[in-house]
Amino acid sequence: MTHLPGSGPFTPSTATPQHRAAGPEVIRAVILTISDTRTPATDTSGQYLKNELQQAGHELVEYLIVKDDAVEIRAALTRLVHRADLILTSGGTGIAGRDVTIPVVESMLVKPIPGFGELFRMLSYQQVRGAAMLSRATGGLTRGALLFAMPGSLNAVQTAWEGILKDELRHLVFEVLRQGQPGSASPPLPATMAAPAAAPAMPPTPAGTPPVHPAPAAPGLLSTHINQGASAGIGRHAGVIGSDPLVHGAAGLGRHAATGEHSALKDTAKDTVKDDPQR
Template sequence: MSSIDESREFIPVRVAVLTVSDTRDTSDDRSGDVLVARVQEAGHILADRAIVRDDRAAIADRLRNWAGIVDVVISTGGTGLTGRDVTVEAHRDVYEKEIDAFSTLFTMISVQKIGTSAVQSRACGGVAGGTYMFALPGSPGACKDGWDEILKFQLDYRHRPCNFVEIMPRLEEHKRRK
């Protein structure tokens, strides 16, 4: 079973939060606020925060700008099935590797909370430029679930048996090979 190894020192990571919305701004970005609060409460560094419209190229550009600069990007919004929901496609335009199990685990958690409605979410995760990138749905509840049930643990170096932080130095090792 997984656990926190208190004998290991906590290592804060630099996290950027991206809200994808045509209608939100900083005064009413509840999902972004949830993520920022949780990131900071966990002891991580909020490296940046932005809101971009539901535009595939704009989302991908923002992700590319953060790749290699921050350790983690968490986006919220645009993961549904409507015509304006293009966040997943933008993430996949940028990913070098997809973290398939993130989507699976998020769906399993969502089923426990919202039943079969979980089928409508396309949460995803991947890596680009040595930066982890995760796309969560645009509801505060989904952001809480994604953070509280998955990311809080995987972004904690003390989490056992393994976590994302301990392999960060190796994400770009293919570029150092001769």
């Protein structure tokens, strides 16, 4: 029930903590920094996320830096999306000419989570006021992993992690496992393909006339659609274990559904986020 102002004391829901606790204890994560200038030594935002994920007990599958180039960003995300449960990107979310992260990310989302960007800009407004509108941070679900795109500054990444993601990651993964991933089954048929038209009635056969049998029909749209959907589903979930010791397969979030990993949340107190003039 929605709590309305003046309608009495607010009573927190008990469902959210239960869902957090029901999520997997270990989440497989990837960090992707998007920048023309940063290196592992100067990428403070990427190193911050790396430390936070590891301290929370999650598994860092890969950390890498790519240029502010749409082709490179898409290639990296396409390769990584089936290797992890979570992809965190930083950089390229502004309005400058080289900021191309958001169009690429949005084109790969099959189920956006607009609340992430809304909450991020709300929290940013409390720190930088109207400049928060310059951030196009976004997130959602791809065909294989949760994906969140954040600005590149350390302060912005701290805001997104501390204020939004840290305590909700297991809840998010739980919801995906409970509801299923988009694209894991054949999509619903359009209304025009839902059922084949009824065959016309055959006229009565006069006595003594041999019966006429209609010619066999070509394969129907329904059977073709199901076969194609099944083939696509099998191909999408077929994984190859690589030589990288950090890679344990390419099943993405589905891996947790098979193993049934569950545990209580780990609450870790963090320092208060400081203002960053470079947001």
